[in-house]
Amino acid sequence: MKDRLELRFAGSGGQGVILASVITAEAAVLAGLHTAQSQAYGPEARGGVSRAETILSREQIWYTRVTHPDFLLALTQTSLDAYAGQLADDAIVMIDDSLTVPAELDPDRVIAIPILHTAETVVGRAFTANIVSLGAINRLLGLFDDDTLLTAVKMHIPRGTEELNRTALQAGAALITTDQFRKEFQAC
Amino acid sequence: MSKTVLLQGNEAAVEGAIAAGMRFFAGYPITPSTEIAERSAIRLPEEGGKFIQMEDELASIAAVLGASAAGMKAMTATSGPGFSLMQENIGYGAMAEIPCVIVDVQRVGPSTGLATSPSQGDYMQAKWGTHGDHPVIALSPSSVLETYTLMVRAFNLSEKYRTPVIFLMDEIVGHLREDVSLPDPNSLIINRRKLSFHDGANKQCYYVPEGEYVPAMKPFGQGERYNITGLAHDESGFPINDHDKAGKLINRLIDKVEHNADHIVRVEQYEMDDAETAIVCFGGTARSVMSAVQAARAAGHKVGMFRPITVWPFPDKPLRARLPQLRNILMVEHNHGQMLLEMQRVAGRDVPVHFLGRVDGTVISPDDVLAKLEEMEG
Numbered sequence: 001m002k003d004r005l006e007l008r009f010a011g012s013g014g015q016g017v018i019l020a021s022v023i024t025a026e027a028a029v030l031a032g033l034h035t036a037q038s039q040a041y042g043p044e045a046r047g048g049v050s051r052a053e054t055i056l057s058r059e060q061i062w063y064t065r066v067t068h069p070d071f072l073l074a075l076t077q078t079s080l081d082a083y084a085g086q087l088a089d090d091a092i093v094m095i096d097d098s099l100t101v102p103a104e105l106d107p108d109r110v111i112a113i114p115i116l117h118t119a120e121t122v123v124g125r126a127f128t129a130n131i132v133s134l135g136a137i138n139r140l141l142g143l144f145d146d147d148t149l150l151t152a153v154k155m156h157i158p159r160g161t162e163e164l165n166r167t168a169l170q171a172g173a174a175l176i177t178t179d180q181f182r183k184e185f186q187a188c
Numbered sequence: 189m190s191k192t193v194l195l196q197g198n199e200a201a202v203e204g205a206i207a208a209g210m211r212f213f214a215g216y217p218i219t220p221s222t223e224i225a226e227r228s229a230i231r232l233p234e235e236g237g238k239f240i241q242m243e244d245e246l247a248s249i250a251a252v253l254g255a256s257a258a259g260m261k262a263m264t265a266t267s268g269p270g271f272s273l274m275q276e277n278i279g280y281g282a283m284a285e286i287p288c289v290i291v292d293v294q295r296v297g298p299s300t301g302l303a304t305s306p307s308q309g310d311y312m313q314a315k316w317g318t319h320g321d322h323p324v325i326a327l328s329p330s331s332v333l334e335t336y337t338l339m340v341r342a343f344n345l346s347e348k349y350r351t352p353v354i355f356l357m358d359e360i361v362g363h364l365r366e367d368v369s370l371p372d373p374n375s376l377i378i379n380r381r382k383l384s385f386h387d388g389a390n391k392q393c394y395y396v397p398e399g400e401y402v403p404a405m406k407p408f409g410q411g412e413r414y415n416i417t418g419l420a421h422d423e424s425g426f427p428i429n430d431h432d433k434a435g436k437l438i439n440r441l442i443d444k445v446e447h448n449a450d451h452i453v454r455v456e457q458y459e460m461d462d463a464e465t466a467i468v469c470f471g472g473t474a475r476s477v478m479s480a481v482q483a484a485r486a487a488g489h490k491v492g493m494f495r496p497i498t499v500w501p502f503p504d505k506p507l508r509a510r511l512p513q514l515r516n517i518l519m520v521e522h523n524h525g526q527m528l529l530e531m532q533r534v535a536g537r538d539v540p541v542h543f544l545g546r547v548d549g550t551v552i553s554p555d556d557v558l559a560k561l562e563e564m565e566g
């Protein structure tokens with residue numbers, strides 16, 4: 001992994017992108033990394049663009065906000081359009097495959113997968129889209145051991161939903177067929 | 189140190205308060221402070237304490253003052269709109285000398301402003317929000333760990349000086365989650381107000397021994413009857429119209445903080461030894477400034493950071509000690525220029541003071557600070 005990674009999670013309020021960002025930070029702590037997690041959202045509880053950020057670092061983190069994300073997850077068109085232009089040069093973008101890729105993005109750096117559909121039909125619960133995303137992100141980038149991520153997920157979900165969320169992680173991981181980016185991430 | 193955990197600033201405020209002995213919380217949740225009420229509601233019953241969600245902020249601070257007068261360490265938390273509503277009783281707490289901690293996690297104002305966006309626009313309100321001349325101690329943390337340790341200090345100062353302490357947070361730190369190793373609670377120094385009971389010279393409830401500033405406190409409702417009032421009062425606690433006594437009281441209230449400023453004031457100085465430019469900031473803004481100082485140093489510039497941790501009283505003395513070595517000062521804060529006024533007062537005509545501020549709810553980045561430094565050089 002790079003010495004410092006900036007991850008941005010974007011979607012609509014209620015989709016759980018902030019929780020996905022928090023779980024990533026939790027996994028980072030379990031993995032012995034420094035982390036800073038923050039979010040920006042509107043006053044509404046549902047709807048509106050919701051953005052969360054997690055920084056992973058081997059060094060102490062001073063400035064806690066993301067400036068040029070190495071990775072962007074976007075679950076809605078509005079959030080994709082809003083943040084597509086603010087990325088690091090070699091950033092990787094993961095989107096739901098229902099979205100249209102903006103012209104400014106390099107298609108080779110965009111992973112379009114059926115996150116929302118998988119949550120709804122394979123896992124059976126639309127609200128697990130954030131956990132499906134985490135499973136996919138971790139398989140794509142190889143940030144943490146699978147067990148570490150699962151432990152972090154369990155620290156932030158209601159009791160009794162462990163199996164559902166484990167299924168969601170696995171379903172997300174199964175959406176990734178390339179190991180190109182994992183190799184890239186581990187090489188740097 | 190305990191094991192490393194992921195903790196949010198607002199959560200750390202609660203844990204620090206509980207470690208300091210806080211066992212009563214009354215509040216009216218408001219973004220971006222809501223997690224403080226949420227976690228207090230979970231944690232206080234576990235610790236044998238009480239959590240009450242009140243009908244509004246006026247009632248919240250009133251309940252906190254009552255609980256503290258009765259002997260509890262008490263706290264409330266709010267944001268700008270609620271902080272405005274609490275001002276009347278903050279003055280009452282200062283006049284009646286009731287210790288408590290008021291957390292203000294600042295958001296963009298005026299009025300309800302931008303509910304979820306960071307600001308430091310309540311800096312002057314923390315000092316002058318309530319009417320009349322009065323003592324104010326206000327502390328401002330810049331990290332999750334410091335939120336915990338500084339909250340312990342907030343309670344200690346409040347108990348020692350018998351005065352409300354404003355814990356001035358901002359959304360940057362309040363909503364930030366970081367990896368932290370909290371200190372062992374048993375390693376913390378915890379102060380408690382000096383108590384007095386019905387005996388000898390202490391029978392007057394506001395009796396202050398010669399040469400001292402702070403009366404010992406009688407726990408209210410534990411057998412001894414006495415009067416607490418926001419009116420000017422003498423040592424008996426009853427209202428007076430005697431101008432000599434009123435002047436003596438109000439001067440003592442102010443002096444107990446001003447004359448103990450050396451004890452109350454804490455600053456962080458980073459790379460200041462040979463600095464020719466000091467960047468002054470407080471709270472979450474320090475995170476941007478720290479990054480900027482490191483970048484400026486790497487480029488060979490003699491830049492340092494001077495951060496008031498105690499924001500009221502303003503750290504005149506340590507800042508003044510730095511003036512002879514400085515060519516200029518840059519004040520960076522998320523408001524329209526509030527601490528700037530204090531900076532200008534202390535710097536006088538000796539050192540030019542520049543300003544970088546913002547009121548749109550976005551965070552000043554290290555690049556913004558570096559650009560401003562460049563502009564100053566140019």
